[in-house]
Amino acid sequence: MATKYLKKLLFFFLLMLFSSAGIAQEQPNIVFYITDDQSQRDAGIYGAEVVETPNMDRLAARGMTFNRAFIASPACAPSRAALLTGLMPARNGAEANHTYPDPDIPLLTEKLQENGYEVIAFGKVAHGPMNEKSNFDYYEPVPKRGDLSGKVEEYLEENPSDSPRLILVGDHRPHVLWTEKMEYDPENVDLPDYFIDTGETREHRARYYTDISGMDRELGEVMDLAQDRFGDNLLFLFSSDHGGQWPFAKWNLYEAGIKVPVIAAWPGHIEEGSRTNAMVSWIDIFPTLLDLTGGSIPGDLDGRSFAPVLKGETDSHRDHIFTTHSGDGKFNVYPIRSVRTDRYKYILNLLPDHYHSNHSDINRYDGAGEYWHSWEKAAKENPEAEAIYNKYFERPKEEFYDLQEDPTEQNNLIDSGQHQEIISDLRERLQQWMEEQGDRKLIYNAPYPACGPKPTRAMINE
Incomplete structure (x- = not known):
C-alpha cells in the first residue's frame, strides 16, 4: 500500500514538474x-x-x-x-x-x-x-x-x-x-x-x-x-x-x-x-x-x-490619468499637476505668479534651443508671435481644456459657465489624489517671479 502511494506521489510530482517546465517555456x-x-x-x-x-x-x-x-x-x-x-x-x-x-x-x-x-x-x-x-x-x-x-x-x-x-x-x-x-x-x-x-x-x-x-x-x-x-x-x-x-x-x-x-x-x-x-x-x-x-x-x-x-x-483601462511635474534644477522651477479624462483636462500651476521657463529657452544651443533668439525677435515685431511668446512664460493658476474640441489645448475654458460642474469635479479629484499620494507640493530651487527678469543662462550661472 505504501509503495503504491509513493508511486502516485511520484507521478503527481513529475506531472507538476513537467507542467512547470511547460509554463516556463x-x-x-x-x-x-x-x-x-x-x-x-x-x-x-x-x-x-x-x-x-x-x-x-x-x-x-x-x-x-x-x-x-x-x-x-x-x-x-x-x-x-x-x-x-x-x-x-x-x-x-x-x-x-x-x-x-x-x-x-x-x-x-x-x-x-x-x-x-x-x-x-x-x-x-x-x-x-x-x-x-x-x-x-x-x-x-x-x-x-x-x-x-x-x-x-x-x-x-x-x-x-x-x-x-x-x-x-x-x-x-x-x-x-x-x-x-x-x-x-x-x-x-x-x-x-x-x-x-x-x-x-x-x-x-x-x-x-x-x-x-x-x-x-x-x-x-x-x-x-x-x-x-x-x-x-x-x-x-x-x-x-x-x-x-x-x-x-x-x-x-x-x-x-x-x-x-x-x-x-x-x-x-x-x-x-x-x-x-x-x-x-x-x-x-x-x-x-x-x-x-x-x-x-x-x-x-x-x-x-x-x-x-x-x-x-x-x-x-483607466478613467483618469494623473501627471505631475516638479522641476529640473535651476532651469525649471515651475511645479504643475494635472488630471485628464477621455475628453477633458484640468491643470493646476502651483506658481502662477512666476515665470514658466526651462532648458529650451535658457540653453539656446545649436541643436537645441538656439531658435529661441528668432522667437524673441518675432515677438517684438508681430502681435501673434508676441501672444505665443507670452503664453509660454506666463500661465494662469488653473487651466481647463476640452480635448475633443481643442486637441492642442489653445482655448482655456476655466471660466466657462457651462463647464463649471466638470471643472469642480476634476479640481476635487486632483486634490484628493495629491493627498492620497502624499504630495507635499515641494518647490525645488528658487522660482523666478513674473515681476522680475526672465531667467537666463547668466543668471543661473551666478
Missing part, C-alpha cells in the same frame, strides 16, 4: 525599445505627415497601437523611475529631474528576475547613475547614435541562455543635441499651430525629425534581430519617456509633453494591426509584463496591468 522573451524625448504625434502611425517612421509603422502592423498612452512626469529621471517602480513620483521619491527613487523601493525588473527572467539593458534605460544601480543582470551604456543593435547581437551571441530574457534598449534619440544632418527640407517640415514659424525653428525641426528617422532605422534592426533570435516567442514593446524638448511639450503637462507612443506586438496573443483608446500610464507597463509572464504583482503599486486590453478582452 511559454514565457515570452521581451524586448522593450525606449526612445528619449519623442512626442506621440511625431510618428507615422499616429498621423505624422512629414517625419517618416516605417519601422514603428511596421511594428504597429504586427500588434496593438495605444492612442491614449501617457507618462507619469515629463522629465527623464522621474518618468523612468515611475516606469521601473510602478509608483508615481511623490511615492517613489523621484520628483524633480536628476532625482532617484528611495533606495528601499524595489524595482519591478527584480520581480521578473524572481520569475526566471534574465534582465539585460543597453543605452539609456533608467537615468544617469540609476542604470548602474538597477540590479540588471547586465548593463552596457551606449553613446547617442551608437550601435545598439550590434551591442544586443554581440551579447546574445556571447551569452547563450535557456532563461527567458527581458532586453531593455534605450535609444538617446531624439534628445538634444539634435544631429547637424538634415534629411528633411526645413521648408517642408510641419510645425504645431502654437509655434512661432521662423527659419531657425524649421531647421531645428528638420534636425529633430532626422534623429527620429535615425532612431527608427535602429529600431528596425533590433526588431529584425529579435525576430531572428526568438521567432514568435517574442513580446516587443515600444514607447518614449515623454514629449520632445520643444515649447509646450517636455516639462509641461500639455498633450505634447505627456502623451507618448506605445506599441506592443506578440504573435498569436495580440491582434495584428489593432488599435485601442484605452487610457494607460507608464506606471502600468511593468505590472502588465508581470501579469503576462505569470509573475506576482505587488499590491501597493499605483500601476496596474492592462493585459486584458492587449488580449482584446476590453477597450478601457
Whole structure:
C-alpha cells in the first residue's frame, strides 16, 4: 500500500514538474525599445505627415497601437523611475529631474528576475547613475547614435541562455543635441499651430525629425534581430519617456509633453494591426509584463496591468490619468499637476505668479534651443508671435481644456459657465489624489517671479 502511494506521489510530482517546465517555456522573451524625448504625434502611425517612421509603422502592423498612452512626469529621471517602480513620483521619491527613487523601493525588473527572467539593458534605460544601480543582470551604456543593435547581437551571441530574457534598449534619440544632418527640407517640415514659424525653428525641426528617422532605422534592426533570435516567442514593446524638448511639450503637462507612443506586438496573443483608446500610464507597463509572464504583482503599486486590453478582452483601462511635474534644477522651477479624462483636462500651476521657463529657452544651443533668439525677435515685431511668446512664460493658476474640441489645448475654458460642474469635479479629484499620494507640493530651487527678469543662462550661472 505504501509503495503504491509513493508511486502516485511520484507521478503527481513529475506531472507538476513537467507542467512547470511547460509554463516556463511559454514565457515570452521581451524586448522593450525606449526612445528619449519623442512626442506621440511625431510618428507615422499616429498621423505624422512629414517625419517618416516605417519601422514603428511596421511594428504597429504586427500588434496593438495605444492612442491614449501617457507618462507619469515629463522629465527623464522621474518618468523612468515611475516606469521601473510602478509608483508615481511623490511615492517613489523621484520628483524633480536628476532625482532617484528611495533606495528601499524595489524595482519591478527584480520581480521578473524572481520569475526566471534574465534582465539585460543597453543605452539609456533608467537615468544617469540609476542604470548602474538597477540590479540588471547586465548593463552596457551606449553613446547617442551608437550601435545598439550590434551591442544586443554581440551579447546574445556571447551569452547563450535557456532563461527567458527581458532586453531593455534605450535609444538617446531624439534628445538634444539634435544631429547637424538634415534629411528633411526645413521648408517642408510641419510645425504645431502654437509655434512661432521662423527659419531657425524649421531647421531645428528638420534636425529633430532626422534623429527620429535615425532612431527608427535602429529600431528596425533590433526588431529584425529579435525576430531572428526568438521567432514568435517574442513580446516587443515600444514607447518614449515623454514629449520632445520643444515649447509646450517636455516639462509641461500639455498633450505634447505627456502623451507618448506605445506599441506592443506578440504573435498569436495580440491582434495584428489593432488599435485601442484605452487610457494607460507608464506606471502600468511593468505590472502588465508581470501579469503576462505569470509573475506576482505587488499590491501597493499605483500601476496596474492592462493585459486584458492587449488580449482584446476590453477597450478601457483607466478613467483618469494623473501627471505631475516638479522641476529640473535651476532651469525649471515651475511645479504643475494635472488630471485628464477621455475628453477633458484640468491643470493646476502651483506658481502662477512666476515665470514658466526651462532648458529650451535658457540653453539656446545649436541643436537645441538656439531658435529661441528668432522667437524673441518675432515677438517684438508681430502681435501673434508676441501672444505665443507670452503664453509660454506666463500661465494662469488653473487651466481647463476640452480635448475633443481643442486637441492642442489653445482655448482655456476655466471660466466657462457651462463647464463649471466638470471643472469642480476634476479640481476635487486632483486634490484628493495629491493627498492620497502624499504630495507635499515641494518647490525645488528658487522660482523666478513674473515681476522680475526672465531667467537666463547668466543668471543661473551666478
